[in-house]
Amino acid sequence: MxxxxxxxxxxxxxxxxxxxxxxxxxxxxxxxxxxxxxxxxEILHRMLPILEEIxxxxxxxxxxxxxxxxxxxxxxxxxxxxxxxxxxxDMWDYHFEINKRNAESINLNADAVLIHDxxxxxxxxxxxxxxxxxxxxxxxxxxxxxxxxxxxxYCERYEAAIFSVSxxxxxxxxxxxIIPPSIDPISEKNMELSNDEIKGTLNRFQIPxxxxxxxxxxxxxxxxxxxxxxKAYKDVRKYNDCILILxxxxxxxxxxxxxxxxxxxxxxxxxxxxxxxxxxxxxxxDINALQRASTIVLQKSLKEGFGxxxxxxxxxxxxxxxxxxxxxxxxxxxxxxxxxxxxxEGTAFRIRQILNNPEMAKRMGGTGRExxxxxxxxxxxxxxxxxxxYSLENKGKNILEL
Amino acid sequence: xxxxFEFKQYTSIIKSTGKKAKNLHDLREGISAVSKESIFxxxxxxxxxxxxxxxxxxxxxxxxxxxxxxxxxxxxxxIDPYAFKDIDGLRKExxxxxxxxxxxxxxxxxxxxxxxxxxxEAVTFIFPAGxxxxxxxxxLMAIKYIDASSIYYHFYESRRRLGxxxxxxxxxxxxxxxxxxxxxxxxIDPFMHNIEKIREHISELLEAEVKNDMEAIK
Numbered sequence: 001m002x003x004x005x006x007x008x009x010x011x012x013x014x015x016x017x018x019x020x021x022x023x024x025x026x027x028x029x030x031x032x033x034x035x036x037x038x039x040x041x042e043i044l045h046r047m048l049p050i051l052e053e054i055x056x057x058x059x060x061x062x063x064x065x066x067x068x069x070x071x072x073x074x075x076x077x078x079x080x081x082x083x084x085x086x087x088x089x090d091m092w093d094y095h096f097e098i099n100k101r102n103a104e105s106i107n108l109n110a111d112a113v114l115i116h117d118x119x120x121x122x123x124x125x126x127x128x129x130x131x132x133x134x135x136x137x138x139x140x141x142x143x144x145x146x147x148x149x150x151x152x153x154y155c156e157r158y159e160a161a162i163f164s165v166s167x168x169x170x171x172x173x174x175x176x177x178i179i180p181p182s183i184d185p186i187s188e189k190n191m192e193l194s195n196d197e198i199k200g201t202l203n204r205f206q207i208p209x210x211x212x213x214x215x216x217x218x219x220x221x222x223x224x225x226x227x228x229x230x231k232a233y234k235d236v237r238k239y240n241d242c243i244l245i246l247x248x249x250x251x252x253x254x255x256x257x258x259x260x261x262x263x264x265x266x267x268x269x270x271x272x273x274x275x276x277x278x279x280x281x282x283x284x285x286d287i288n289a290l291q292r293a294s295t296i297v298l299q300k301s302l303k304e305g306f307g308x309x310x311x312x313x314x315x316x317x318x319x320x321x322x323x324x325x326x327x328x329x330x331x332x333x334x335x336x337x338x339x340x341x342x343x344x345e346g347t348a349f350r351i352r353q354i355l356n357n358p359e360m361a362k363r364m365g366g367t368g369r370e371x372x373x374x375x376x377x378x379x380x381x382x383x384x385x386x387x388x389x390y391s392l393e394n395k396g397k398n399i400l401e402l
Numbered sequence: 403x404x405x406x407f408e409f410k411q412y413t414s415i416i417k418s419t420g421k422k423a424k425n426l427h428d429l430r431e432g433i434s435a436v437s438k439e440s441i442f443x444x445x446x447x448x449x450x451x452x453x454x455x456x457x458x459x460x461x462x463x464x465x466x467x468x469x470x471x472x473x474x475x476x477x478x479x480x481i482d483p484y485a486f487k488d489i490d491g492l493r494k495e496x497x498x499x500x501x502x503x504x505x506x507x508x509x510x511x512x513x514x515x516x517x518x519x520x521x522x523e524a525v526t527f528i529f530p531a532g533x534x535x536x537x538x539x540x541x542l543m544a545i546k547y548i549d550a551s552s553i554y555y556h557f558y559e560s561r562r563r564l565g566x567x568x569x570x571x572x573x574x575x576x577x578x579x580x581x582x583x584x585x586x587x588x589x590i591d592p593f594m595h596n597i598e599k600i601r602e603h604i605s606e607l608l609e610a611e612v613k614n615d616m617e618a619i620k
Contacts (some may be wrong), residue, residue, distance in 0.1 A: 011411045011531070011549045018529045141516065163418065166520035171420030178416040178522065387415045391525045398439050402529040 007185050008379035018402040019386040024055040029110035031061045033119035036281035039308045040116050040137050046184040063102040063120045073119045079147035080140045081303045096122045112389045121154045131392045134158045137305045139326040141167045164306045165327050177388050182381035183311045189284035201289035207275050212242040212295035219248050220261040223303040227267050228344045235348035240355050247277040291316050296354050300347055301325045311376040314368030319361045321350045337368035407573045409531040409548055412555035414524035423519040426510035430500045432521050438489040439523040445483045450554045458593050468517040474503045484561045542608040550597040583611050
């Protein structure tokens with residue numbers, strides 16, 4: 001905790017310490033479906049050591065599955081985001097079957113169990129004890145109804161659910177908490193870097209540092225609209241000389257990634273100032289350097305769980321232009337810490353506006369950093385998870401004095 | 403012997419009720435049906451958020467920003483939650499205001515999809531901030547740097563516990579015998595300032611009082 005002192009708000013650290021007086025040495029199991037790629041795995045990589053450090057016996061397990069399983073869960077994921085997908089009874093049965101197999105090999109005994117996203121949600125059928133909480137990271141505000149209804153049968157057996165944004169929550173007969181995700185200010189992804197290192201990273205990727213850089217860091221996924229980003233960039237290039245970087249890592253649970261990457265490469269062909277970087281997993285330090293080297297960071301998502309790259313860039317004092325989707329409007333205060341956009345044209349317009357107004361860019365960056373400090377650092381999320389656990393053990397009380 | 407003032411910290415985690423409103427009729431229905439905790443969260447706890455001073459509660463903010471019913475927003479903003487002896491009294495007043503408005507404007511517009519009003523509640527944790535002060539000078543230092551949620555707890559939330567007054571002025575009066583200072587503190591309008599401005603005002607009043615005490619010949 002001392003490492004966060006002076007960085008995170010003191011109140012968050014104090015509450016963590018208080019809660020730990022009760023939760024110390026108790027077991028806290030997290031289960032998801034991938035150890036690398038995407039925001040969930042990233043948060044767990046950072047959070048587990050913190051939980052252990054403060055005395056909670058935390059464990060992180062992964063459910064194993066084959067290509068068929070992940071094809072099905074990708075379809076479920078897309079359907080929850082509102083895309084039309086056909087999930088047959090056979091597919092649901094296979095989804096359950098794989099979870100059943102995993103339940104046989106994973107030790108599910110714990111005082112609190114946090115199941116992340118829909119892939120492992122059927123594990124609730126094999127609950128042995130403790131408080132089971134479903135953590136939904138994705139935007140389920142307009143899901144395909146039949147798919148959501150099927151999953152709901154599992155969800156309603158949990159004691160509580162956690163959503164990132166109020167509008168994702170549904171009327172269900174269980175406690176539903178709203179907890180946004182977070183970034184770790186002292187991780188390789190967000191720590192301070194020297195100018196030499198930042199320049200070195202640009203050199204390694206053969207990106208010139210002589211013009212403003214526009215960056216989007218995300219998986220190669222249609223919901224992140226990489227093609228829309230390139231269209232906006234091409235529009236900006238009519239007025240402003242600048243560079244575009246699209247950087248992303250592959251995720252083992254996303255079979256569509258390669259197809260989208262190829263589409264993006266094709267669309268960018270013939271534009272030497274567009275750099276498409278396929279970074280290996282755990283390229284955090286490189287991403288950090290790229291974000292710090294940028295003038296503007298984009299997260300032009302059409303659908304989004306939360307879009308943590310927004311907070312990452314704001315923490316580095318960058319103005320951010322984001323699609324008004326999922327959790328992005330919670331992070332970007334329009335006109336204050338960046339801009340929310342709804343179209344390719346809007347994205348191009350706001351890029352030009354910021355490029356031509358460095359004073360505004362600086363002001364937005366400074367305000368954004370403070371906003372992230374108070375709302376989106378990992379210590380706040382640790383505080384919230386422990387608070388949910390504690391409140392489930394003190395059910396019925398809305399005010400808890402510690 | 404003076405009992406020291408112990409600052410407390412106030413942190414909430416948000417719980418969804420699963421209910422939402424897309425227009426004023428839905429909002430009315432929601433306000434009449436949701437838990438007391440939800441009404442409390444959307445009104446009293448509004449001051450805890452960094453906010454624009456155009457509004458004093460979430461209902462007013464939503465009416466103004468999401469469905470653009472500006473006149474209703476003004477009336478809702480003018481409701482003082484601390485003027486009611488319980489949440490049901492406040493709930494009744496909110497409903498009266500909306501009913502009156504609906505009589506004149508019976509067909510309110512819908513919010514754009516995604517901008518609906520989401521009824522939430524909060525689970526609140528109150529715990530010592532680890533700062534205790536024994537006199538005015540120590541208090542002055544503490545108020546300058548204490549977390550904003552602490553000021554919320556002692557300056558806003560206290561009004562429910564103490565029947566309309568704040569913890570700070572009560573301590574100045576009861577423990578330090580500073581009746582005049584207490585009265586000045588009680589004159590600060592909690593709704594016309596955000597927490598940072600409240601911090602500034604209290605600091606200014608204390609600064610003057612400490613200076614005065616130091617210059618006094620006793």
